[in-house]
Amino acid sequence: MGKRIVLGAVAILLVIAAAYASFYVAPEERTMGVLQRIFYFHVSSAWAGMDAFLLCFIANLLYVWKRDQKYDWLGVSSAEVGLVLTTVVLITGPIWAKPAWGIYWTWDARLTSTFVLWLLYVSYLLLRSLIEEPERRALLSALFGIFAFIDVPLVFFSIRWWRTQHPAPVIMGSPGSGLDPTMNKVFLFSVFAMHVFAAFLIVERYVLEKLRSEVDLLRREVEAQ
Amino acid sequence: MKNLDSVFAAYIIGWGVFFLFYVSIAKRTSDLRAEVERLKNALARGK
Numbered sequence: 001m002g003k004r005i006v007l008g009a010v011a012i013l014l015v016i017a018a019a020y021a022s023f024y025v026a027p028e029e030r031t032m033g034v035l036q037r038i039f040y041f042h043v044s045s046a047w048a049g050m051d052a053f054l055l056c057f058i059a060n061l062l063y064v065w066k067r068d069q070k071y072d073w074l075g076v077s078s079a080e081v082g083l084v085l086t087t088v089v090l091i092t093g094p095i096w097a098k099p100a101w102g103i104y105w106t107w108d109a110r111l112t113s114t115f116v117l118w119l120l121y122v123s124y125l126l127l128r129s130l131i132e133e134p135e136r137r138a139l140l141s142a143l144f145g146i147f148a149f150i151d152v153p154l155v156f157f158s159i160r161w162w163r164t165q166h167p168a169p170v171i172m173g174s175p176g177s178g179l180d181p182t183m184n185k186v187f188l189f190s191v192f193a194m195h196v197f198a199a200f201l202i203v204e205r206y207v208l209e210k211l212r213s214e215v216d217l218l219r220r221e222v223e224a225q
Numbered sequence: 226m227k228n229l230d231s232v233f234a235a236y237i238i239g240w241g242v243f244f245l246f247y248v249s250i251a252k253r254t255s256d257l258r259a260e261v262e263r264l265k266n267a268l269a270r271g272k
Contacts, residue, residue, distance in 0.1 A: 218264035
């Protein structure tokens with residue numbers, strides 16, 4: 001409990017510092033002006049979300065291999081946190097897009113693949129809620145989670161493979177792309193802060209899943225009495 | 226400053242989503258802790 005409180009406090013301090021840096025340290029972008037400051041929150045949420053799905057994928061593979069329920073708890077925890085982070089991405093993106101493009105949404109490669117990713121992990125959680133038996137639920141959702149992860153690299157590379165409406169990558173993009181050095185530092189700090197915050201949420205969600213498993217076990221003992 | 230309302234909307238809605246998610250985890254955890262206590266008591270009474 002003590003370590004979780006420390007992790008939570010550190011995560012909150014980091015995201016407050018990241019928000020401060022996004023508004024007061026990063027210079028204003030020449031063409032978009034203040035609107036570009038959404039980038040630090042939007043992209044750091046997206047990267048943390050994709051890494052949460054990567055963690056879910058690893059946990060799913062480990063569950064299929066070792067059949068240890070700890071990996072099932074980790075899988076569902078990281079999937080749920082990844083889904084929340086992707087929800088934030090799908091909300092902040094259109095808020096940026098309306099003044100920048102004049103529209104909230106368009107079915108371009110990045111937006112569509114991100115929306116499909118969101119739907120896949122909603123389905124992952126729905127599938128879990130439909131299966132009563134714990135071991136069957138863990139195995140089927142792990143297999144579905146492995147399949148769902150296929151969309152993550154597609155989301156990441158969509159703006160590199162296809163040039164549509166979404167801006168081209170400024171990080172790890174084509175030659176000539178990139179950020180101002182101060183913007184880059186603020187961006188990397190925001191990514192780090194969001195990852196620590198995501199780790200905090202995953203730990204909290206993991207504790208919840210462990211408790212749920214304890215309740216299932218106790219219920220079976222009470223029923224057997 | 227042009228578009229400052231959009232920037233604030235993005236941050237406030239985004240953090241609102243995170244806050245609600247954290248509250249939902251805390252609520253579900255608290256309910257499950259109460260359920261664990263109740264079931265442990267039921268088991269103890271049954272023995």
